[in-house]
Amino acid sequence: MSEAPLPTVLVVAVALIDVDGRVLIAQRPEGKALAGLWEFPGGKVEPGERPEQALIRELNEELGIDVNEACLAPFVFASHAYESFHLLMPLYLCRRWSGVVTKREHAALAWVKPNKLSDYPMPPADAPLVAWLRDLL
Ligand SMILES: Nc1nc2c([nH]c(=O)n2[C@H]2C[C@H](O)[C@@H](COP(=O)(O)OP(=O)(O)OP(=O)(O)O)O2)c(=O)[nH]1
Numbered sequence: 859m860s861e862a863p864l865p866t867v868l869v870v871a872v873a874l875i876d877v878d879g880r881v882l883i884a885q886r887p888e889g890k891a892l893a894g895l896w897e898f899p900g901g902k903v904e905p906g907e908r909p910e911q912a913l914i915r916e917l918n919e920e921l922g923i924d925v926n927e928a929c930l931a932p933f934v935f936a937s938h939a940y941e942s943f944h945l946l947m948p949l950y951l952c953r954r955w956s957g958v959v960t961k962r963e964h965a966a967l968a969w970v971k972p973n974k975l976s977d978y979p980m981p982p983a984d985a986p987l988v989a990w991l992r993d994l995l
């Protein structure tokens with residue numbers, strides 16, 4: 859018997875890295891799926907957008923910062939089957955942006971050393987990403 863087909867949803871996310879090598883994570887707000895869990899900033903790619911454009915838009919909406927496309931380095935990706943969709947999520951690295959990181963849409967923000975990321979509950983799709991950051995950053 860074959861499984862019911864699930865839509866694949868493309869979500870782009872970023873590990874913003876500060877001068878001390880800490881990574882920004884953000885807590886999903888009440889009322890959204892996976893509320894209370896910590897995520898990498900980003901969001902769904904909308905029709906007609908390139909992934910990098912979508913990420914630049916999301917970083918402006920969510921954090922109030924401006925990122926140059928040349929400063930987004932593809933890193934690793936998550937591929938995870940949720941109950942109702944399959945998540946495909948490239949994670950970029952970014953060490954340069956302009957503006958001040960501001961909490962606009964999340965419940966909280968935290969700058970965290972890669973080896974401490976596992977202290978924060980994250981969506982199941984993110985576990986491999988945390989391991990890559992810890993091992994490769
Ligand atoms: N941004 C982000 N999303 C993640 C991560 N891990 C993970 O499973 N997701 C999932 C949660 C959501 O199902 C989806 C992102 O969707 P979202 O609802 O936050 O998208 P969005 O920012 O475009 O927000 P919205 O306008 O649709 O409300 O990806 C992660 O680390 N970062």
Ligand SMILES: [Mg+2]
Binds near residue numbers: 899
């Ligand atoms: Mg988002």
